[in-house]
Amino acid sequence: MWSFNLVPAFASYAINQSRLRKMRVFLLIDIMTVPVAITMACAILGQFNLWEGIAANPVMMVWTVFMVTVGGVASYALGLPRIKLNFYEQTFILKAAIFTCLVVVSGYIFESFFAAFSVFSISGYIVLAMTMLILLISIRIILRCVTIALYRQSVQRKSVLIYGAGQTGLQLAAALSTDDAYRPVGLIDDNKSLHGLTVAGIKVYSPIRLETVIKDLKVDRVVLAMPATNRPRQARILRRLESIGCTVVVLPSFAALLGKGDMLARTKVINPIDFLNREKVESDLEEFGDLYQGKTVMITGAGGSIGSELVRQVLRCDPGRIVVLEVSEQALYYLGRELDALGANKSCEIVLVLGSILDVSLVWHTIKTNDVNIIFHAAAYKHVNILEKNELMAVQNNVFGTKILVEAARQAKVERFILVSTDKAVRPTTVMGATKRLAEAIIQDQAIRNNATMFSIVRFGNVLGSNGSVVPLFDEQISRGGPVTLTHSHVTRYFMTITEAACLVLIAGNHCAKRSIFVLDMGEPVSIRRLAEQMIETAGYTVRSSENLDGDIEIQIKGLEPGEKLHEELLSNIAKVSQTSHPKIMQVEEPLISELDLARVLQQLNNALKLGDARTARTALRNCVGHYIVDEATHDIMLIH
Numbered sequence: 001m002w003s004f005n006l007v008p009a010f011a012s013y014a015i016n017q018s019r020l021r022k023m024r025v026f027l028l029i030d031i032m033t034v035p036v037a038i039t040m041a042c043a044i045l046g047q048f049n050l051w052e053g054i055a056a057n058p059v060m061m062v063w064t065v066f067m068v069t070v071g072g073v074a075s076y077a078l079g080l081p082r083i084k085l086n087f088y089e090q091t092f093i094l095k096a097a098i099f100t101c102l103v104v105v106s107g108y109i110f111e112s113f114f115a116a117f118s119v120f121s122i123s124g125y126i127v128l129a130m131t132m133l134i135l136l137i138s139i140r141i142i143l144r145c146v147t148i149a150l151y152r153q154s155v156q157r158k159s160v161l162i163y164g165a166g167q168t169g170l171q172l173a174a175a176l177s178t179d180d181a182y183r184p185v186g187l188i189d190d191n192k193s194l195h196g197l198t199v200a201g202i203k204v205y206s207p208i209r210l211e212t213v214i215k216d217l218k219v220d221r222v223v224l225a226m227p228a229t230n231r232p233r234q235a236r237i238l239r240r241l242e243s244i245g246c247t248v249v250v251l252p253s254f255a256a257l258l259g260k261g262d263m264l265a266r267t268k269v270i271n272p273i274d275f276l277n278r279e280k281v282e283s284d285l286e287e288f289g290d291l292y293q294g295k296t297v298m299i300t301g302a303g304g305s306i307g308s309e310l311v312r313q314v315l316r317c318d319p320g321r322i323v324v325l326e327v328s329e330q331a332l333y334y335l336g337r338e339l340d341a342l343g344a345n346k347s348c349e350i351v352l353v354l355g356s357i358l359d360v361s362l363v364w365h366t367i368k369t370n371d372v373n374i375i376f377h378a379a380a381y382k383h384v385n386i387l388e389k390n391e392l393m394a395v396q397n398n399v400f401g402t403k404i405l406v407e408a409a410r411q412a413k414v415e416r417f418i419l420v421s422t423d424k425a426v427r428p429t430t431v432m433g434a435t436k437r438l439a440e441a442i443i444q445d446q447a448i449r450n451n452a453t454m455f456s457i458v459r460f461g462n463v464l465g466s467n468g469s470v471v472p473l474f475d476e477q478i479s480r481g482g483p484v485t486l487t488h489s490h491v492t493r494y495f496m497t498i499t500e501a502a503c504l505v506l507i508a509g510n511h512c513a514k515r516s517i518f519v520l521d522m523g524e525p526v527s528i529r530r531l532a533e534q535m536i537e538t539a540g541y542t543v544r545s546s547e548n549l550d551g552d553i554e555i556q557i558k559g560l561e562p563g564e565k566l567h568e569e570l571l572s573n574i575a576k577v578s579q580t581s582h583p584k585i586m587q588v589e590e591p592l593i594s595e596l597d598l599a600r601v602l603q604q605l606n607n608a609l610k611l612g613d614a615r616t617a618r619t620a621l622r623n624c625v626g627h628y629i630v631d632e633a634t635h636d637i638m639l640i641h
Helices: 002-015 019-045 050-056 058-078 090-112 122-154 167-176 207-216 231-244 282-292 305-315 329-342 360-369 384-388 391-411 431-449 470-479 498-508 528-538 595-611 614-625
Strands: 158-163 182-188 202-205 221-224 247-250 296-300 321-326 349-354 374-377 416-422 454-460 462-464 484-486 495-497 516-520 553-557 576-579 585-589 627-630 637-640
Touching (some): 019 122, 058 090, 158 167, 167 182, 182 207, 221 231, 231 247, 305 374, 305 498, 321 329, 329 349, 360 391, 384 391, 391 416, 391 431, 391 614, 416 431, 416 498, 431 454, 431 614, 454 498, 462 498, 470 528, 495 498, 498 585, 528 553, 595 614
Parallel strands (some): 158 221, 182 202, 221 247, 296 321, 374 416, 454 516, 484 553
Antiparallel strands (some): 516 585, 576 585
């Protein structure tokens, strides 16, 4: 027990010595190496005993002292004591050889001044040089081994398993062999010819034995050292390791560390417009942008994808003031920074308002004090799956938020009010779609009964690249190595780019007619599966399937969500459609919800909100908007006559 406790104590004492004291010890060792090497050379040559020679000849003592002095000076000048044992390498060997040459040559020159004095012949000095060099290197190696052994007695190093026995893995193993915190205990590699071999002093194991190796070697961390392997394969290995419960670290290539690659890059930059065969419409805004020139334009939900793009496009129309209303402080902050960077405040006044459209006094005060002329209402909860489980919040924001804004605009006699709507409002099957259809009904009702303000609705489908759309989702899944998830193999959606949608909304603002909804031409519906395949291929990978088992990224089908349509609709089958002066904007007339029915459903929804009754709210929505809607109990789509 005494000896067991002594080793860590001695290790701690040796390691914790000051650097100056350690240098003095190494200097002393180098000095003492000289007489020891002379003694060993004498013994090898069988000439005489050094100490007897010194006693018999005083010049021998002077020669020995001279050699030792030269050794001390040479060691200090070459910096041998300053080379750390942990970083012992070829530099020391080269300097040790120079040290040896200086000492031996100095001894030979000293001896040449005394004709009657001779210690070694030339061959003897060669033996002395070899002996001294071997001693210097051997002592350093022994000291290094002892130091590492003592250090490992005093610290608890974590065990690391390196996945990949290629160049990067071996370089990592060599680096960790002298690391203070980690030690390599094994290598994992797919190359069968390496299995069972010892490479760089570490055994190589098969991936098949991964779980057993981690358990037997008590691995604390696994390092994935395969930078040349593509991301999807790395991701599959990562998922397997994480399923075992390991802490996993991915090692980038050394080229990436030196700035020749992007360590954070996962896929190529994806431009959403590459997936649509559509012409740009930005230039059309110049023809229709006069409506906004010098006016005060208010945009709600301006921190969102569509809202923020509306702000950017309105800026192109030389407005007098833009009023930005956003409930998210962070989104408002970043939009404000972007507008400052664009120099927007130099061309027109920017008013940033933090708040909700549900705040009646805030909405009224904002419209009145800023003398708003035109309102684009883009604020809405839009994530279908979330709203299916949060019906009351969907009703409160999408329906009553719109009602509050409409009432304030009517009272303030705003010139134009444009609601940004969605194709999910056509024969709605979800709470989100139903609330947006009711928002449309509120606008249509006001459009008929009010002549001071021109109310209109712009309806379009999905926007590529917007928050919550499939493009960012697929991009994220591809960056993780897949799988890419679809709800159905044959699902299709209408798409346009954010910029195109915003420009067409502004152009549609020029067309106002009672009872009308303006629907943007979305082109042909896009296959979501084909979109996923295109994104995988654009990122430089291949689709993994039963026909291509060697592919990189798999596409998985998880099934349609409650209320999700296989194919979205832009128009109902009873809508009357006519063309406007712009080829990509259609004017649609659909049957109105009567004023009495609208008032009744709003009262029912208001009561449901007061009572916190989500079931009643869902029932009221279903009874009012008609057509198809999901049953709250069974989540089946049912037809309401």
